[in-house]
Amino acid sequence: MTIRYLTALVLASSLLALAACGQKEDGATAANPGGAEYVVGADAAYAPFASENQQKQLVGFDIDTMQAVAEKAGIKIKIINTPFDGLFNALIQGDRDILISTITINEQRKQSMAFSEPYFVARQLIVLPANSKITSFDDLKSHKIGVQSGTTADEAAQKLIGKNSASVRRFESMPLAFQELEGGGVDAVVGDNGVVTHFVKNNPGKNFRIVDDPGFPDEHYGIAVKKGNPELLAKINYGLQQIKADGTQERIYKKYFADNKQ
Template sequence: ESATEDGERPTYSVATDNNYVPFEFIDQETDELVGFDIDLINAIAEEAGFDIEIEQMEFSGIVSAIPSGRFDIGIAGMTITEERKENIDFSQPYYDAGLILAVLEGSEEEISSIDDVDGKTVATRVGSTSEAYLEENTDANIEAFPEITEAYQSVLTGRADAVLYDKPNVEYYAETEGGGELVTVGDLLQGEQYGIAFPKGSELRDEVDEAMDNLKESGEFDEIYNKWFGG
């Protein structure tokens, strides 16, 4: 947190990830960090009148770094959960997501829903709500990778039987790098909402919520949403 004199624009540190399409990822052509979350936090900063310094790290690192106060803000498609709320304060929800299972094209009959994964190898990401879901609700062999793209690759190369992850990320990856070979099966398993993360008791949270209200009212939020998700 940066102490500032009156009138000076504060700079806040923002922890994010760079492996989570289309929320935060490296644009292959420009080599720049882009995505829905990146546009959103920049718009919020501009609206609220502060500067940001973005640091990229592994998703599970963000979940543990925010409670420590090492960063002022965390934005990384982070699901608001009761467990995380014990150590993290969240903004108002800004995106409705949920978990979906995906398999290699051609295996949809073998694994047509989450009921078919017991005894199978299911890939996911370390420290995610999907990892927790698999642990709590299935007898699958869970293979959790630091980066979700490694989990998708493991299904595409036949090392894992399925992948469980957030629907918007699965769908975006399937359409792009997945080359149509990764197909979703079954229903949305668990509705989830994303929130921006703050250390407990952070005064910045209300400021960010207010800025987000303004962006929602002005239509700027919808513009950013449509840029990444169509509509």
Template structure:
């Protein structure tokens, strides 16, 4: 998860986690197919931690299968790279610890590449770009940062870049910021009128608004929120996995597979 001009958008297909597929092609216990290593006869298996609550990048269906843009992209990367993947739903508040503790080898959870995070982990090349946006309740009028500062409660997911963006506007300890453990909880609170607005990734908010068009929510883009790049995170110094992922990502971009997956999840 994923810093963060004022244009009001009623319906978008993107947020830092936008349009998602309705069916899961990759379950939490599923692995992507891979070819054997000709030298050792074995296949490299990489464990992937993902917080499956950030549609359309990663979600979980009724069968507890994990699916989404990140999942499909990694599975295609595994096919061309000759490795296997095991996906594990990992709550955001412990996802980076699971990487450092070697419980997982990759964090794939719409993670924004930041200088601070690069101190403790390595990132692949960027695979998606977003910005932070504001999801505004139907009865609120927000068009500028100044309008935003006049709201009573603005929600964010704790530790995500929307949280950092809010801190820059309100101050790190401001009572105007309400923090939640996951995006679904944050969105629900906005819908229940417990919040005036929420700050999160553009693709994700756009995805929610698109699929809830009749509820009157709008998405506001703010110039102060900078463009962000998503990357897959690996342990610091794990150059073997990093190089494997970067080469595989490059291949799926060049062979057209990336564009097909992007169209599936983010088509207007």
């Protein structure tokens, strides 16, 4: 092999490697600094936090909040409907850069992801048929409970009646859980107050009532990113600070929750 041929071969190999790197950067999400935008996951079956309008666009409190944060932080985002039971894996595997989907900050979740400062305070509520005699969460020990899979309501139900109990009925979305309650397949549904009050208020014909058990602790929602990305987390926290300071967050809250009594 001549020196001239060897040099040409090395040069060609280098150019191919550079081209491959360039292609990877062009197609990367913004978790990679070379990417054009951050891909955000949100579950669109969780009104009023996130749902699809008639044009199949994502709308809701979480959506408006994330867009406002991104604007203040100076980052580009693309929000994609992602079922809740697949959210965390999507983040860990790199299919999503950011998650905003009524995600309660807790120690278990902190082990696999990093959270922003809280942006919403929530608590669990119980939804029941109007004629139900149940008055507290403890009363559900001998009943069938509907929850959205993987949520803090799911965790609470497991603690109450057992992790492997068949009486904990898990659903892909809250609307499916409410549908099962209406049909008598479960005796109660437990879920976050914002979602519960929104559903009951907008479905008066279903004849549901709400029980607010004081034993449920406050929960704080956070925006999640993959561990090891402090720069992105800092940008999100900066955006949150800005929308709190200039009144944007309050305006978004009033848009979706001004009439809530819970």
